[in-house]
Amino acid sequence: MIWLIELALVLLLVGGGWTMMNRGKRTDRREALTMRRVDAYIETIRRERRNPDLAAMSDTELRDLLHSGARNLRAAEQKKGWILLGIGAATLVAASVLAAQEGWAGFGATAAIGAIVAYGTNEFLNRLMRAPLERRGVDIERLLVE
Incomplete structure (x- = not known):
């Protein structure tokens, strides 16, 4: 039994090391x-000139704005x-815990409430992270890198 724990720790260390070594390339x-x-x-x-505020900026200002916005969006994500x-x-x-006390009904109710909270939090954080760029008229979908 102890060898399973040791094997899991070795695999965890190897996987973590591999991830750390390859992080720079991916970044x-x-x-x-x-x-x-x-x-x-x-x-x-420059071609479409839909947003006069963005069109009036120099290329350097736009590059800084869009690049920092993309980085902030990634960090917020x-x-x-x-x-x-x-x-x-x-x-x-x-x-x-509730399943141990109340059975399946307690587990289901708690899981449903947790799912609703997670969904609401996800929507709130999505809107919060997109708001600064949308306020300036930036199309966020053009900056997202998966």
């Missing part, structure tokens, strides 16, 4: 793709993921 590729999208969006803004993971973990713990 560089994502950053390059973000910059290509920013440059393409700048060309679109990661933060949202951790918050939703915490809500899911808290829901699972609470549902397990």
Whole structure:
């Protein structure tokens, strides 16, 4: 039995090390793709001239605005993921406790309430992270890099 725990720890260390070694490559590729999208969006803004505030900015100002907006959006998305993971973990713990006391009905009710809270939190955080860019008239879908 103890060898299973040791094997799990070794696999966890190997996987963590592999992730740490390859993080830089993935980040560089994502950053390059973000910059290509920013440059393409700048060309679109110049060509279409829909938003006079954005069209009046210089290329450097637009590049800084769009690039920092894309980075802030990515950071907010990661933060949202951790918050939703915490809500899911808290829901699972609470549902397990209530399942021990009330049975399946308690588990189901707690899981349903947790799902509603997670959905509401997800929608709120989505709107919160998009608001600064939407206020300036930036099309957020053009900046997202999956």
